[in-house]
Amino acid sequence: MKKSKVIIAAGIIGLSAIGAMVANHIQQPSLPTFSTAYVQPKQTALPEFTLGDNQEYTKALFQDKWSLVFFGYASCPDVCPTELYNLNNVAKIMTDAGKTMPQVVFISVDPQRDNNEMLTSYAHFYNDNFLGMTGASSEIDKLVASFGVIYQKTFLATNGKYVSVPYTSPIPEDQRESYLINHSSRLYLVNPQGQYVAAFAPPHSANKIAEDLLKL
Amino acid sequence: MQKSIITTLIATAIFSTAPTFAAETTNIMIMDSWVRAAPPSAKVQAAFFTVMNHSNKPIVITDVKAQGFGRSELHLSGKKDGMMTMQKQQQVTIPANTVFQFKPGSYHVMLLEPNKIAAPGELVNVSFTLLNGETISTKMPVKRDNNKAKMDHGKMDHSKMDHSNMKHN
Numbered sequence: 001m002k003k004s005k006v007i008i009a010a011g012i013i014g015l016s017a018i019g020a021m022v023a024n025h026i027q028q029p030s031l032p033t034f035s036t037a038y039v040q041p042k043q044t045a046l047p048e049f050t051l052g053d054n055q056e057y058t059k060a061l062f063q064d065k066w067s068l069v070f071f072g073y074a075s076c077p078d079v080c081p082t083e084l085y086n087l088n089n090v091a092k093i094m095t096d097a098g099k100t101m102p103q104v105v106f107i108s109v110d111p112q113r114d115n116n117e118m119l120t121s122y123a124h125f126y127n128d129n130f131l132g133m134t135g136a137s138s139e140i141d142k143l144v145a146s147f148g149v150i151y152q153k154t155f156l157a158t159n160g161k162y163v164s165v166p167y168t169s170p171i172p173e174d175q176r177e178s179y180l181i182n183h184s185s186r187l188y189l190v191n192p193q194g195q196y197v198a199a200f201a202p203p204h205s206a207n208k209i210a211e212d213l214l215k216l
Numbered sequence: 217m218q219k220s221i222i223t224t225l226i227a228t229a230i231f232s233t234a235p236t237f238a239a240e241t242t243n244i245m246i247m248d249s250w251v252r253a254a255p256p257s258a259k260v261q262a263a264f265f266t267v268m269n270h271s272n273k274p275i276v277i278t279d280v281k282a283q284g285f286g287r288s289e290l291h292l293s294g295k296k297d298g299m300m301t302m303q304k305q306q307q308v309t310i311p312a313n314t315v316f317q318f319k320p321g322s323y324h325v326m327l328l329e330p331n332k333i334a335a336p337g338e339l340v341n342v343s344f345t346l347l348n349g350e351t352i353s354t355k356m357p358v359k360r361d362n363n364k365a366k367m368d369h370g371k372m373d374h375s376k377m378d379h380s381n382m383k384h385n
Binding site: 004007079085118122124152156182 | 255256257258259260261262291293295296297298299300301302303304306320321324326327328338348360361
């Protein structure tokens with residue numbers, strides 16, 4: 001009798017320990033040792049958000065698959081296209097290696113000029129599987145805060161100098177179509193649990209990024 | 217100096233296509249030019265090329281125009297406060313006896329207000345105005361990328377890289 005109680009108690013303790021380990025693993029899945037990606041000291045669960053014309057993009061977007069997230073804007077002539085072409089090269093390397101390319105999510109921080117339909121075709125130009133999206137600045141900023149992105153509007157003032165202001169600040173009327181945006185150009189890695197776990201700092205090399213992604 | 221120019225010239229001749237333009241009076245060559253293909257829904261495109269200044273004087277580019285685009289500007293991509301930035305340049309100086317690259321992530325020509333985004337295979341006629349008043353024109357092919365065996369700089373020694381711009385923003 002006593003013996004069986006001990007066995008049951010031991011069993012409960014053992015199962016709890018296993019349960020705790022499993023729970024812990026779900027909470028904090030371990031990452032491989034990356035060569036170039038900067039691992040976040042603490043894996044950050046992404047907040048609730050809604051992007052897309054019909055609020056179709058939510059936190060669920062990041063569930064059950066690895067994702068790479070990049071913030072930019074469609075009127076960006078150099079940095080964003082360079083990044084998207086580069087990510088297409090990463091996808092080629094991954095496919096050639098028989099591995100799944102993480103989902104690529106291009107988020108425009110410029111909803112005043114960009115829309116979802118245009119961003120979808122924009123992203124597909126670089127790769128059929130890439131996603132392009134935007135939404136209300138208040139929703140974008142929830143993600144911006146989680147990833148630690150910074151961005152601002154910048155325009156040429158009449159004195160020939162660039163002036164940078166927060167995105168939602170009013171700017172001169174003649175600049176409303178031609179402003180530029182300064183933005184962080186890190187590439188963020190999100191795990192299948194929807195947590196921000198690592199970032200690739202520029203300059204980005206397709207081979208280096210793929211080398212780390214192949215370890216996932 | 218002369219020797220290095222000759223080496224550069226030979227190297228450039230080996231690694232790039234034939235010069236797309238050589239000016240009559242100013243000793244300048246624009247080579248290896250291309251306009252990067254962009255999605256039809258894009259609002260801008262960028263042009264990249266190599267300028268060779270064979271003269272002993274700096275050459276200053278003061279303006280640029282491209283057929284099919286309402287506006288064209290000389291731009292420089294850079295980094296500031298942990299962000300990628302872009303700034304219009306009033307002019308770009310090509311130092312004497314230099315091979316100067318307009319390339320992704322650096323100097324480029326920003327093509328704005330397109331009548332229609334230029335598609336791969338098309339040619340875009342781009343004219344540059346120099347400080348001495350001369351105008352030079354070149355036809356730039358539209359390509360998805362600059363189809364050359366590109367060196368991947370991933371194996372570069374970054375130990376001497378200046379990380380002062382790196383912010384964990």
